[in-house]
Amino acid sequence: MAISPFEIYDIASTFLQHSLHLTSTLHFYARSKNEYSHGIIYVRRFSMNRNDYLLNKHLLLVDDEQELLDMVVSILNEYGFYNITTAKSIKDAVEATQKLRPELAILDVMLPDGNGFELMKQIKQYSDCPILFLTACGEDEDKFKGFDLGADDYIVKPFLPKELTFRIMAILRRSYKSENPIVKLKNSQIDFSSAQVIKNNEHIPLTAKEYDLLSALYRNAGCIVTIDALCEAAWGDNPFGYENSLMAHIRRIREKIELNPSQPVSLVTVKGLGYKLIVE
Known part of the structure; x- marks a missing residue:
């Protein structure tokens, strides 16, 4: 598939047999206007080695587009994260935080009932979990605002799956380094x-x-x-x-x-x- 006319929007992956087999298919997703296209390559699962205990941390992923949620969840699954809760609004994300106490929240900025900065403030009322922004809002003003509020990292879409997982692992190592795995x-x-x-x-x-x-x-x-x-x-x-x-x-x-x-x-x-x- 030729994807040169398209902006690469995201990369996602799916397991062939849930989490019990490590052979994987990687899907490239590209977007032009509102149309999605994709191609396929085959890859080996990336190994986190001695940080594997961090892969069991509970992640909260918030984005209002279901297709993007599915893609990011697939990426995280491919790299070994399976304990993931998704939410499409501030309301759902706050409820999930209160009930499930996630250990890392990954937030979009643009949400249907507000923005990710507002959501971060609400999450911090119930949890001290680290925050990673994953958003198309790439202006310096947005980045500065996120970091000023206390975000642990800020990634702008489109992004590389390995970069996302490396940054997640870096945040988890810093946040939970005192744990005894x-x-x-x-x-x-x-x-x-x-x-x-x-x-x-x-x-x-x-x-x-x-x-x-x-x-x-x-x-x-x-x-x-x-x-x-x-x-x-x-x-x-x-x-x-x-x-x-x-x-x-x-x-x-x-x-x-x-x-x-x-x-x-x-x-x-x-x-x-x-x-x-x-x-x-």
Whole structure:
């Protein structure tokens, strides 16, 4: 598809199989006047590595255009964010803030019942969550106003998906750096910040592959993660043929996290499908 006559408006992505498989299709969206067009490329999921625990933060995304909400949600899903609430108005956003207490709010400036600056003031009455403006309002006056009100960042559309996710991660790291990202299992704990397992007061280091596999399992804690998805999380675009290596890594992980690795209670096998991480 030739998109040169169009202004690139946004880039979005969708999972082929929800959150359990990492192979993805990336859609390019372009706009001319009020008409949308799109093309498709295939990409590998971007890895956040040791900041994966931040991907579980609850995000509030506010924009009055449903298609744009869907596109941004798809981008965030592609990069590992799944705990997302959307709102299309100030009223809905304030209600969501009161009920759900988001840990980051991403706001448009132009909304049907007011503007994002007004919304930010209302959100701050109920929450001290960081604020990121994501808007087509690119004038310096708008940016200065947002920062003067206390916004943590300001991104002007169109934007690159990687830039958005990098900036979100930077905000989350600054805002929640004092948190201790420790995952409690039945007989041990995983400290993702130091890449260690803590068992019987012993600190056991994780290898890079073990860390990648546990991160993928933790992002889908309580759910089945397929063998293909785990292979792709650890070995990238061409995961085929790594099943035996995966089994060896799973065995070593169990030796680190389980009291009895031959009878696992935290990292369990779902026969014919994959594996599941059970957290406390």
